[in-house]
Amino acid sequence: MAGTEPKVTLDLARGLGLTADEYDRIIQRLGREPSYTELGLFSALWSEHCAYKHSRVFLSRLPTRAPHLLQGPGENAGAVDIGDGWAVVFKMESHNHPSFIEPFQGAATGVGGILRDIFTMGARPIAILDSLRFGDPADAKTKHLINGVVSGISWYGNCFGCPTVGGEIAFAPEYAGNPLVNVMCVGLVRADRIHLARAEGVGNPVFYVGNKTGRDGIHGATMASATFDDEAEAKRPTVQVGDPFTEKLLLEACLEAMATGAVVGIQDMGAAGLACCTSEMPARGGTGMEVELSAVPQREEGMTPYELLLSESQERMLLVGAKGREDELRRVFAKWELDAVKIGEVTGGADLVVRHRGEEVAHVPVEALTDAPTYEKSYGPPAWLAERQALEPLCLPEPDDYGEALVRLMGSPTIASKEWAYRQYDQQVGTNTLVLPGSDAAVLRIKGTRRAIAISTDGSGRQVFLDPRRGAAMAVCEAARNVSCAGGRPLGVTDCMNFGSPERPEILWQFAEAIEGIAEACRALEVPVVGGNVSFYNETVQAKGATSPWDSSGGTAILPTPIIGVVGVLEDASRLGTQWFKAAGQRIALLGPDGVSLGGSEYLWTLHDRLAGRLAPLDLEVERRVQSAVRAAVGAGLVTAAHDCAEGGLAVTLAEGAVTGARANGGVGVGCEVTVEPGRRLDETLFGEGPSRVVVTVEPARQREFEALMAESAIPWRWIGTTGGERLIVHASGRVVVDVAVDRIEHAWRSGFERHMA
Amino acid sequence: MKLRVLIRLKPGILDVQGAAVQRALAGLGFADLRDLRVGKLIEIDVDAATPGAARQRVDEMCRKLLANTILEDYTIEAIEAERLAPR
Amino acid sequence: MKLRVLIRLKPGILDVQGAAVQRALAGLGFADLRDLRVGKLIEIDVDAATPGAARQRVDEMCRKLLANTILEDYTIEAIEAERLAPR
Amino acid sequence: MRFGVVVFPGTWSDCDFHYVISEVIRQPVKYVWHRDRNLADLDCVVLPGGFSYGDYLRAGAVAGKSPVVEALREFVANGGYVLGSCNGFQILCEAGLLPGVLMRNECLQYRCQSTNLLVENVETPFTRGLRAGQVLTMPISHGEGKYYADAPTLAALKARQGIVFRYATVEGQVVKAANPNGSVENIAGVVNETGAVLGLMPHPERAAETAMGGTDGLLLFQSLLGTLVEDGTFLKR
Numbered sequence A: 001m002a003g004t005e006p007k008v009t010l011d012l013a014r015g016l017g018l019t020a021d022e023y024d025r026i027i028q029r030l031g032r033e034p035s036y037t038e039l040g041l042f043s044a045l046w047s048e049h050c051a052y053k054h055s056r057v058f059l060s061r062l063p064t065r066a067p068h069l070l071q072g073p074g075e076n077a078g079a080v081d082i083g084d085g086w087a088v089v090f091k092m093e094s095h096n097h098p099s100f101i102e103p104f105q106g107a108a109t110g111v112g113g114i115l116r117d118i119f120t121m122g123a124r125p126i127a128i129l130d131s132l133r134f135g136d137p138a139d140a141k142t143k144h145l146i147n148g149v150v151s152g153i154s155w156y157g158n159c160f161g162c163p164t165v166g167g168e169i170a171f172a173p174e175y176a177g178n179p180l181v182n183v184m185c186v187g188l189v190r191a192d193r194i195h196l197a198r199a200e201g202v203g204n205p206v207f208y209v210g211n212k213t214g215r216d217g218i219h220g221a222t223m224a225s226a227t228f229d230d231e232a233e234a235k236r237p238t239v240q241v242g243d244p245f246t247e248k249l250l251l252e253a254c255l256e257a258m259a260t261g262a263v264v265g266i267q268d269m270g271a272a273g274l275a276c277c278t279s280e281m282p283a284r285g286g287t288g289m290e291v292e293l294s295a296v297p298q299r300e301e302g303m304t305p306y307e308l309l310l311s312e313s314q315e316r317m318l319l320v321g322a323k324g325r326e327d328e329l330r331r332v333f334a335k336w337e338l339d340a341v342k343i344g345e346v347t348g349g350a351d352l353v354v355r356h357r358g359e360e361v362a363h364v365p366v367e368a369l370t371d372a373p374t375y376e377k378s379y380g381p382p383a384w385l386a387e388r389q390a391l392e393p394l395c396l397p398e399p400d401d402y403g404e405a406l407v408r409l410m411g412s413p414t415i416a417s418k419e420w421a422y423r424q425y426d427q428q429v430g431t432n433t434l435v436l437p438g439s440d441a442a443v444l445r446i447k448g449t450r451r452a453i454a455i456s457t458d459g460s461g462r463q464v465f466l467d468p469r470r471g472a473a474m475a476v477c478e479a480a481r482n483v484s485c486a487g488g489r490p491l492g493v494t495d496c497m498n499f500g501s502p503e504r505p506e507i508l509w510q511f512a513e514a515i516e517g518i519a520e521a522c523r524a525l526e527v528p529v530v531g532g533n534v535s536f537y538n539e540t541v542q543a544k545g546a547t548s549p550w551d552s553s554g555g556t557a558i559l560p561t562p563i564i565g566v567v568g569v570l571e572d573a574s575r576l577g578t579q580w581f582k583a584a585g586q587r588i589a590l591l592g593p594d595g596v597s598l599g600g601s602e603y604l605w606t607l608h609d610r611l612a613g614r615l616a617p618l619d620l621e622v623e624r625r626v627q628s629a630v631r632a633a634v635g636a637g638l639v640t641a642a643h644d645c646a647e648g649g650l651a652v653t654l655a656e657g658a659v660t661g662a663r664a665n666g667g668v669g670v671g672c673e674v675t676v677e678p679g680r681r682l683d684e685t686l687f688g689e690g691p692s693r694v695v696v697t698v699e700p701a702r703q704r705e706f707e708a709l710m711a712e713s714a715i716p717w718r719w720i721g722t723t724g725g726e727r728l729i730v731h732a733s734g735r736v737v738v739d740v741a742v743d744r745i746e747h748a749w750r751s752g753f754e755r756h757m758a
Numbered sequence B, C: 001m002k003l004r005v006l007i008r009l010k011p012g013i014l015d016v017q018g019a020a021v022q023r024a025l026a027g028l029g030f031a032d033l034r035d036l037r038v039g040k041l042i043e044i045d046v047d048a049a050t051p052g053a054a055r056q057r058v059d060e061m062c063r064k065l066l067a068n069t070i071l072e073d074y075t076i077e078a079i080e081a082e083r084l085a086p087r
Numbered sequence D: 001m002r003f004g005v006v007v008f009p010g011t012w013s014d015c016d017f018h019y020v021i022s023e024v025i026r027q028p029v030k031y032v033w034h035r036d037r038n039l040a041d042l043d044c045v046v047l048p049g050g051f052s053y054g055d056y057l058r059a060g061a062v063a064g065k066s067p068v069v070e071a072l073r074e075f076v077a078n079g080g081y082v083l084g085s086c087n088g089f090q091i092l093c094e095a096g097l098l099p100g101v102l103m104r105n106e107c108l109q110y111r112c113q114s115t116n117l118l119v120e121n122v123e124t125p126f127t128r129g130l131r132a133g134q135v136l137t138m139p140i141s142h143g144e145g146k147y148y149a150d151a152p153t154l155a156a157l158k159a160r161q162g163i164v165f166r167y168a169t170v171e172g173q174v175v176k177a178a179n180p181n182g183s184v185e186n187i188a189g190v191v192n193e194t195g196a197v198l199g200l201m202p203h204p205e206r207a208a209e210t211a212m213g214g215t216d217g218l219l220l221f222q223s224l225l226g227t228l229v230e231d232g233t234f235l236k237r
């Protein structure tokens, strides 16, 4: 075996993604040269993907404490207490690079990975949300990617049996060569039954469970830490293939095994597979571990120790059982027709000892593997930013016809209905989904209680591009506001940070600023970050000579895109908010401040092809008050609809209120007639975007009560009109500025994205 | 000109379908089954002057659309006597 | 003993997938495509004393599980030289 | 009435059916493992939705050969009822307990959406409480729900009133636009010759509570219970 292994040299280490300094450090930690297998362990565990080398110092800034927090960052997923003895476990992860290489399997295995993160904690997955970013859907290559990604998510989630209840899809040219596939999963568990990924108890057996190991995705973790270039093709590892059926068996078997009480610790084999589990689990437990690789169930012949440790075959778990209860565990897995094989033991030392057919192939202190170097590189704002921000959108011409502008916006792929995607997803299995995709947040009941949870994901790359700190704070606010509009009190945040190469100062600056913005918003809204994921190196290296307009280094990074997932709780599931107008004759109010801007707006992009300007101001205290006012109104049953003002501004919010209920209302939209305040240019008033704003509708009979509640809440708000009719009509300065049939708006909205996919 | 394309997963790629079918057959008592792999069959009728030209066209179709060469290998065979099943 | 099962939709049953692939190829400029049908390929390695016995076992597998004869026809072929791709 | 909900590897509507039976219609219910053959203590067996064995070969093909499904023949012969929804319908067809087969949706995509079903046969235990021509609303969630049977089978099915539900408009029009998967003649659900075995692609268990958007699915259970409740509480509407 050893004879065929490459000789360990600095060059080899470099080839595996380690730097010369890192290689020296390994030699120092070991007091000798590493073996080939050991070098493989280090290269995987010290990759950006596993070790967060460039981001760790920044992530420590995120607030992670709250009274209801049960598990913060550091485990497979975070958990919060939702009351009545229940907890929700949740996390978001990216699978951007694999999805670009093989969209169907890449997205499918992304779903598989996040599901495992949830059920290793002992929670049954109850909801999936997918947050996707692509280039222009009119482009054939992009269309192929969208098709592959959506059907991959659909296949895996549906077959496994977890409903996909929400998400978003947005489009911008910067994602054309590097789409984003972020998937969030939420699981439900008794608060006192959460399982952790710790190897404890010297002498306890270590079991390998699930699918057999093949040569899939070896070096996936290192690949996720590299930019796409011409050589990506050559470096392509064997693509991982998803097996949702086995995953479903694994879910049932793991939950059943945990219920016996014989499971001490468990972790899913994700990035860097066995290598990651066998070092992280003992590191968390303050123990060591010994494993014999020849015991690992194998799908292919002649796999080397290196390959066995680094394989990223899917649907596998490493489980530490209670000594003496091995047969109990084996029986559970046998019932579900799964391999469960003892491959080692927890040891008292602090070393990972790996043997292959009895021969020691690696012997490393676990701490050396998990304590990767961290970097605090210097960073600073890009030179081009000031110029981008300086453009004043109001120097661009006004639209001739505001009604037409609204119809165009409603038909822009980013705003248009995403039903084409979510009708391919099972949205209801589990019979908990009270609010299906199509409202600000999904709502799921918690059976056996009166409670429900609300979930939403959000993140605007355009806003973060123009102002990383405020844009990221706004993403937190918007996701939380969506949850509040549904009546949910936000309890926790998970984030997925999608950025370019952190080795470039301006990208690292975007990242650092975005983290700061998320931290500020979370503190103000009193929600902890329970976990997340960082995806760097989302770049396409262009053909030599070509440079993007805003970057001199020859590469094009995606728009910096933190995606924020928020989970909140409703005490009373029967008091929930949805975004669409319910009936004619109800009063419409606009809650929140007037501060909006066309900078970075969907309007500026769709009608003027520009990504420029400054963002609206964000007052986190006002945001907090608006959200709590909305929750109070929804919770008291005072409002019949609540809809967050997001992309497209007030006009689009009203239009969505008019058309998005058609499905729930039995096929008909509900028009409205409103009057907007003069004072700004009309396009800014109608289409400007800004935080902290919500449109609600109120039955006339509840008007006084509602007004009293608003007065108590001390937030800016006003009545702006009434629902009803078959048209959307806007008055400004004494004249009608928009008068469009709801039908037309609905048609534009329904076909805006779908027509590209037909 | 009638040709047949056989598409198989590349060696090393997990054959999720094949593994499940194999388990199912074993469960039905086929203890003599050693291995089973599932692939795709595509039968094509193409207008071409020579068998060589037909094969070349089908090869192009495979590369452009029919096979996902990240995951799959393919082989092209001529169908001699047999007729394509009528639609 | 290695055999190959080719499973096709019965004549007269609309092959929606084949039609979709055919449309897609036409869209890519394959104007010379006359017809295309999609089926399944199953490659089986079975323990058997004689080729005849092997074929009979595989035929049984087809009838019991692999093909749904309401929809599908199948043919069994021997694989001579070729090896089953390793899993 | 004693219900059993079958669990195959890969089943996922089992818990949803269990919940509706125990919490909504409040009847005794237990899970039945796919290897079990003993159904003697049950009145109605439910084959729920999901992806049994991943549906990797053909939907329902492997489960259709399982011990529990084999045992259903005798169970039905002894007067038991069988309700197969979604994957359960596919399994019943693959097992030959119902005629026909379910093919890949004509759109070649999975579909999860609300559908309207025209009730055609009210002489089955599952539909006895309904009116012919009534329209029920129930969601579907499947990738392989296109019902197919050859011409003689279809003729025989029609001749014996075997078609129970067809996809229709809200008004009850059986038109192509209302057909979500390309099913022949918009067929959504069929019964066997005795009426004791019903298969349908839609999910009655997802339409059994107001909070979930409707209760039309409950009508099937209520009809079924009506056939057995002897105190006369069951009334044909």
Ligand SMILES: Nc1ncnc2c1ncn2[C@@H]1O[C@H](COP(=O)(O)OP(=O)(O)O)[C@@H](O)[C@H]1O
Pocket (backbone or CB within 6 Å): A129, A130, A131, A132, A164, A165, A166, A167, A168, A169, A414, A415, A418, A421, A422, A436, A437, A438, A439, A440, A441, A442, A457, A458, A482, A644, A646, A647
């Ligand atoms: N990829 C997707 N998967 C599931 N649901 C989606 C997806 N994209 C959008 N949706 C749903 O469509 C609705 C509208 O989405 P979006 O316009 O992004 O809303 P918002 O601006 O309130 O976040 C939401 O209910 C969302 O959950």
Ligand SMILES: [Mg+2]
Pocket (backbone or CB within 6 Å): A440, A482, A644, A646
């Ligand atoms: Mg929103």
